[in-house]
Amino acid sequence: MQYAIGIKYPVSTIQHPGILNLVSSIKHHVSSIQHPTPILTFRPEILFLLKSHVQLKTLLDNKQLDITLQRLAHQLVENHLQFKDTVIIGIQPRGIWLSDRIAAIVSRITKAKDIPYGKLDITFYRDDVHQAGQEMNVPSSTNIDFSIENKDVILVDDVLHTGRTIRSAMDALIDFGRPKSVELLVLIDRRFSRELPIQPDYVGQTVDTIITQKVKVHWKEKDGKDEVVLID
Amino acid sequence: MSLSVKHLLGIKELQPGDIQTIFRTADNFKQVLQRQIKKVPALRDTTIANIFFENSTRTRISFELAEKRLSADVVNFSASGSSVSKGETLIDTVHNILAMKVDMIVMRHSASGAPWFLSNHTDASIINAGDGINEHPTQALLDAFSIRERLGELKGKRIAIIGDIMHSRVALSNIYCLGKLGAEVMVAGPPTLIPKHIEKMGVKVEYDVKKALKWCEVANVLRIQLERQHKPLFSTLREYSLYYGINKQMLDDLQKEILIMHPGPINRGVELNSDVADSKQSIILNQVENGVAIRMAVIYLLSGKRELE
Known part of the structure; x- marks a missing residue:
């Protein structure tokens, strides 16, 4: 569900404190709605005014994130039972924090000691390697010390946005062998910003966002606390 | 980046x-x-x-x-x-x-x-x-990369470059590269094949190969580049080999294990004996x-x- 406000006055008049107060009270009202999670979008000129104090909205807090991870892991086990022919592969660099957690929860549920779990870097497979103004990325490590030949592969990434990362990941994956199937698990699905026909099989939370917004996933191990925030 | x-x-x-x-x-x-x-x-x-x-x-x-x-x-x-x-x-x-x-x-x-x-x-x-x-920048990079792979970061490591320093682009690139990575560098060889004032580049100079081997953790041995020597700089290859060539006995006498490197092509029996080039201390093929x-x-x-x- 999207809420938008439109104001028919020149930008200069919007700076009036009264209007800013109006904006913030709408935001406050919208953020009190629990379900479905509303995303508030503003016209660009208002967004510009609000940029000075960056707006954060928590999509998942510590507790909600934990419940979501448990659910995702249980869904995986539901479909793959003992993980006999299934492997988990996290996408570097940000997907591995999620895949670390998922792999740990799955092995706790199934009581299996060693679920094959690898990390995949996709730097050399990106389609924007030589885009103008793009710096060359120095890759993170790839670490897949098992065969994926004829295995059911679960690709794991934190945020699904344009779908281009997943496209690269599938190309990279196939250089390691021919998997029986590939599924995609993501924590956040930004569903209306896809540029390629790619859909996730397991989703933590679906959000509707515009391209200028950013979704940030924070992990305790790395950022000090578990949460998912939307930045306007 | x-x-x-x-x-x-x-x-x-x-x-x-x-x-x-x-x-x-x-x-x-x-x-x-x-x-x-x-x-x-x-x-x-x-x-x-x-x-x-x-x-x-x-x-x-x-x-x-x-x-x-x-x-x-x-x-x-x-x-x-x-x-x-x-x-x-x-x-x-x-x-x-x-x-x-x-x-x-x-x-x-x-x-x-x-x-x-x-x-x-x-x-x-x-x-x-x-x-x-x-x-020869990529050679110096792969040399340093090969050392890093065996011994870890190069800071403080002691590396001797032995042989024809004067005509070697590998030597010059290595001196720059190892210096930038914080390693200690020594060049060794006959005085006629070591450029004057090279110590200004921050390297030690040694004319006795045995002393150089004793000092270093890694010896990068270079080929004598006869094709670039337009006047005689030592009497014969046999004499060079006798005083500056490295053989297994010299390595065994060291009481420590040093790494042997060579950028290739090797002139076997001149700067390196086969028993050194093919020994397990040699990382020549890893370099390649x-x-x-x-x-x-x-x-x-x-x-x-x-x-x-």
Whole structure:
């Protein structure tokens, strides 16, 4: 569900404190709605005014994130039972924090000691390697010390946005062998910003966002606390 | 993160951070080279010309493999059998090659400084694959990378470069590279083959090979470059071998295990005896293996620097 406000006055008049107060009270009202999670979008000129104090909205807090991870892991086990022919592969660099957690929860549920779990870097497979103004990325490590030949592969990434990362990941994956199937698990699905026909099989939370917004996933191990925030 | 330079002309121009970036990228390519499919599609849109005005086996094959494993298109050119023998100038040759939409040039030339000269006259990125007696940057990078692989970070490590220092571009690039990484460097060999005032570059000088071996943790042994010596600098190869050649006995007498390196081609029985070159202390073939990963890293990182239409 999207809420938008439109104001028919020149930008200069919007700076009036009264209007800013109006904006913030709408935001406050919208953020009190629990379900479905509303995303508030503003016209660009208002967004510009609000940029000075960056707006954060928590999509998942510590507790909600934990419940979501448990659910995702249980869904995986539901479909793959003992993980006999299934492997988990996290996408570097940000997907591995999620895949670390998922792999740990799955092995706790199934009581299996060693679920094959690898990390995949996709730097050399990106389609924007030589885009103008793009710096060359120095890759993170790839670490897949098992065969994926004829295995059911679960690709794991934190945020699904344009779908281009997943496209690269599938190309990279196939250089390691021919998997029986590939599924995609993501924590956040930004569903209306896809540029390629790619859909996730397991989703933590679906959000509707515009391209200028950013979704940030924070992990305790790395950022000090578990949460998912939307930045306007 | 990219390199601070547009061309790889010499190690002299690189920042220590650039070298670390190249190493971190090469770590990844080394992993790629151990897979069944030793190839990535990163440079599908790039064409590279290898221009060799001087003989080469290792460097040339290594560059060509590196380019192919990045999925770049490759053209090879060697001076013999080309228009160079009809009197074409270097700039004309290169401009003609670039007119065919080539993005990057890998060049070896017998004239010191040729790649610098060329870089002033073209927009394409240039990688120096050895110029006269000046620099051979990718060799120095792969040497340091091979040491790092065995002994860890190079800071404080003691490396002796032994042999024909005067005519060796490998020696000069190594001195720059090891210096930037914080290693201690010693050059050793007959006085006629060590340039005067080389200690100004921050290296130790030693004329007794046994003392150099005793001091170092790694010995990088160089070939005597007879083709570049235009006047006699030592009496005979046999005499050189007697005083400066390294044999197994000398290594066994050290009571420690040092690494033996050589950039190739080896003159067996001159600077290195076969029992050293083939011993388990020798990492000569690891150097060759790492060469492909290092060159992939350099080409990949420089490919982002070109002008895009």
